[in-house]
Amino acid sequence: MSVRVRFAPSPTGFLHIGGARTALFNWLYARHMGGQFVLRIEDTDAARNSQEAVDVILNGLRWLGLAWDEGPMTGDATGPCRGERGPYFQSQRRENYEKRVEALLSHDLAYERDGAIRFRMKREATVFEDLIVGEVRRELTDREEKDPDFVIVRSDGKPVFHLTNVVDDLEMGITHVIRGEDHLSNTPKHIALFEAFGVPAPHYAHIPLILNPDGSKMSKRDAGASLHTYLEEGYAPEAVLNYLSLLGWSPKDNREMLPVKEMVDLFDLPGVLRHNARFDLAKLQWMNGQYMAQLPGDRFHELCVHTLAKAGYDTNTYPLEYVKGALDTCYGKLKTFAELPAYAGFYFRDTVEFEPEAEEKAFTKENRPLLQRLREVYAGMEKWDVGHLEAKLKNTAGELGVKVGALVLPVRVACTGSRVGPSLYHLLEVIGREVALARLDGALARMPV
RNA sequence: GACCCCAUGGUCUAGCGGUUAGGACACCACCCUUUCACGGUGGUAGCCAGGGUUCGAGUCCCUGUGGGGUCGCCA
16 A cells, blocks of 8 residues: 655644655655655634645745645645545644544444544553654543543534544545654544544654753744745755754764655654754754855746845845845855845945944054055056956055055945944955945045044 | 653764764854955864673663753643
């Protein structure tokens, strides 16, 4: 039988980074086994759900490149879906649940009390084999010793998660349930329900959780918990995907950079680690830098423009060649696109914004005559290009008897306002003679005599 | 409180009875260099504790400790 796995998020308006990894592991397993990856939306809590909230999930998965074989095509619960086992929104499956509950009731496997319907749970330990955790033997908790039965339909008629989840997995033919470890303790309930419906339970694989750097549970409010922060800050999805794959799994050959294709080839459930992992933003950033440095030029430009636009820089008001030239000087220099506005914003501003420390270091009394002299040399240059800019600057430094760096710093700060930035000669060529000389003049005016 | 899972440097991990415990991120130093970043070289830092089993334990067993999770008419 072909493998069928599913990712079944609840539309809460955001996609948790841990949920994204759960989706990734499901997707990887499906691809590795040549099976089907199903997306199901668990939107039983209608009041809190919306089409926009579903779109957040859909967009997040699409951004990561995790295409689903079956499931919704839009955020509209009544809209088009792909696949034969729908509907793929729980809000559209009321009848399915009602029929199943009727069946349980008629076989006395469930009963009504206080208006709610409760499932008759067995009063003994459950043993099951988890593909990742191994054999799990779960005894009854003290509460369950008193009353192991649990509610499957609320008194207001709404079915409860445990019921809907099992019914859907059953009817959608799910063979492997790959989900967060927070469901491990719920699994006996689900197994009991499958047995009550007269079918064997699917295979289970509980993956460890992603924790905050301090080891606490990563909840909705924690920084970096939402996948969309990475989307919005201009991370490369390939980097996020690669980083996520290495949390709780390893290709075992000391490699960090792993193309998706190889991930699919190497991934398997028994290889998933059993312990929780902490989210390390620094490593994600490093990895993002690696991917950024090997991004195709046009893709790099696209993401740069996107980031700059979000920061308030409209690159459309500049000639295309200028924008391309400017962004080329940033290629391979950044770890994240979020650094770009501070790094290259000077290209797209009329005035230079000086960083106080930079100005203090560079605009000194001693540097004034040096910069003055260079300004004269540059003003008299015939060809304004990288080669000449560099040669002239080094020439002038020698002539003045100072180190190259002594000249580079004030020029850099004069033109960019910062001590860090793209290659000086390249950025000078890009901004052009007119702007460069104007900025040198502006700096000279600010320097103490 | 009961129940479940887990435990290799600060972080992610390799290891599956005999290793100088390997790699990556981060950090420190140096080199390269027009700054930063990249790259290169070197370095600091680890098997949670205590008992067993064994000729021999990071690897197997037990206990403790610590961390996480579950015990809802939330999902």
